[in-house]
Amino acid sequence: MTTLTLADEIVVLMLDDAIGEITPxxxxxxxxxxxxxxxxxxxxxxxxxxxxxxxxxxxxxxxxDALLDDFLEEITSETERHPSAWWIDxxxxxxxxxxxxxxxxxxxxxxxxxxxxxxxxxxxxRAYPQVxxxxxxxxxxxxxxxxxxxxxxxxxxTLLLGLANSTGVLSAILSNEEQDRCAAxxxxxxxxxxxxxxxxxxANQVRDAMTMMLAPYH
Amino acid sequence: MEITSRIDGDLVHLNVAGSIDASTSPDVEQAVHAALGGGxxxxxxxxxxxxxxxxxxxxxxxxxxxxxxxxxxxxAVFGAQADVQEVFSISGFGKxxxxxxxxxxxxxxLGA
Numbered sequence: 001m002t003t004l005t006l007a008d009e010i011v012v013l014m015l016d017d018a019i020g021e022i023t024p025x026x027x028x029x030x031x032x033x034x035x036x037x038x039x040x041x042x043x044x045x046x047x048x049x050x051x052x053x054x055x056x057x058x059x060x061x062x063x064x065d066a067l068l069d070d071f072l073e074e075i076t077s078e079t080e081r082h083p084s085a086w087w088i089d090x091x092x093x094x095x096x097x098x099x100x101x102x103x104x105x106x107x108x109x110x111x112x113x114x115x116x117x118x119x120x121x122x123x124x125x126r127a128y129p130q131v132x133x134x135x136x137x138x139x140x141x142x143x144x145x146x147x148x149x150x151x152x153x154x155x156x157x158t159l160l161l162g163l164a165n166s167t168g169v170l171s172a173i174l175s176n177e178e179q180d181r182c183a184a185x186x187x188x189x190x191x192x193x194x195x196x197x198x199x200x201x202x203a204n205q206v207r208d209a210m211t212m213m214l215a216p217y218h
Numbered sequence: 219m220e221i222t223s224r225i226d227g228d229l230v231h232l233n234v235a236g237s238i239d240a241s242t243s244p245d246v247e248q249a250v251h252a253a254l255g256g257g258x259x260x261x262x263x264x265x266x267x268x269x270x271x272x273x274x275x276x277x278x279x280x281x282x283x284x285x286x287x288x289x290x291x292x293x294a295v296f297g298a299q300a301d302v303q304e305v306f307s308i309s310g311f312g313k314x315x316x317x318x319x320x321x322x323x324x325x326x327x328l329g330a
Contacts, residue, residue: 192280
């Protein structure tokens with residue numbers, strides 16, 4: 001069984017299986033979520049750590065995962081310390097490359113398949129439908145368990161909830177009634193992890209910037 | 219970082235001194251694992267000598283709380299210095315783990 005990183009999982013959750021692409025509502029923040037997911041994974045593997053002021057390397061040794069290692073090398077080579085939000089903002093600018101690399105590894109792992117689809121009979125595009133959908137179901141089940149259980153959440157699920165909340169994935173999974181019922185629990189769990197809070201902050205900044213950019217057209 | 223423990227029935231006092239971060243959190247996990255053996259299920263972290271806690275350190279305390287709760291007990295902390303208290307406040311840690319001002323209050327919060 002392939003063990004997915006948090007970055008892999010948030011991409012699976014952001015995919016709209018009908019169109020085989022990132023859900024349009026998540027598109028603007030997909031880079032933020034993937035960058036955040038990679039940093040979270042490095043934190044869980046104890047390669048990096050964070051505090052209220054900065055993100056720093058504690059173990060520069062290779063993780064054996066090319067995408068994680070690219071981020072780790074870049075953070076290691078930076079001479080100054082910066083806050084998590086600074087790194088998320090900087091690394092998320094490679095949005096297209098990050099999405100493509102994650103999609104490619106999910107195809108290699110047999111979780112997605114790559115298809116060529118046509119639209120308007122002429123243009124072709126690549127689509128990435130899920131093979132079984134098991135990984136998405138499992139990730140959603142873990143999120144539901146955190147929300148509807150009073151247990152102390154484990155760190156991985158806490159971080160995944162932060163990603164799902166900041167991308168809008170969570171509000172798409174939950175009914176309006178469930179969202180109202182879980183609002184306090186979501187806030188409580190998301191606040192626990194510094195990188196989760198930073199992902200939410202940067203995602204909101206991206207949304208605000210998009211809103212301002214599009215304001216003249218409304 | 220140094221951890222000393224004192225067993226009091228099913229309650230274990232963990233007195234931590236120094237920084238709790240990625241390099242020392244495995245020591246916390248090890249101390250918690252040892253403390254929760256033999257039917258002991260309640261932990262009190264004496265934080266008076268902890269001068270720094272990172273995200274990895276906070277995670278270690280949350281994992282301790284999860285384990286203690288699974289054993290039918292719980293975790294409380296007391297005596298946090300200002301910088302550590304700030305981390306607890308911003309993360310809402312106190313909503314998950316009771317934060318007390320003194321050892322006696324921590325015991326009370328755990329029903330000990």
